[in-house]
Amino acid sequence: MKMIFAIVRKEDEGFVIERLNKEKISVTKLSSTGGFLRKGNATLMIGTEDEQVDTVLQIIKEECSRRQEVMMNPAYSAGTKGPVMGYAAPPVTIEVGGATVFIVNVEQFIKL
Incomplete structure (x- = not known):
């Protein structure tokens, strides 16, 4: 038996969970934050x-595919704590999506 920990974007989680449930694979979701874009x-x-395991990985791969997204960044000035109003930094194209997956062996599984 394996325990798979998959860290996915919030926008992708519903699609992954729905597909796993269709395959009769149980999943528990924990909300988390982090990464480059917070x-x-x-x-x-x-x-x-x-x-x-291969089925789970394939579902995650299909539902969390990497894609390009345009991000609007507010302009910041040195010494300020917030964005400078009236000024905008140019949009930035970034790659989003994908997943970070950890697979660990389960020594014992007990359902109470």
Whole structure:
């Protein structure tokens, strides 16, 4: 048995959970934040049999594909604590999506 921890973007979590549930794979969601953009994430805890690991990984890969997104950054000036009103930095194209996945062996599983 394996425990899969998948850290995905908040925008992708629902699609992953729905697909896993269709395959009768249970998942527990933990809300989390972090990363470069400090955006909302979800950490999915998925306990599964060894034979289903490839299926889980394929679902995560399909639902969390990397894509380009345009981000509008407010302009900041040295010494200020917030954006400078009336000025805008140029939009930046960034790559979003994907997932960080950890797979660990489960020594014992007990459902109470």
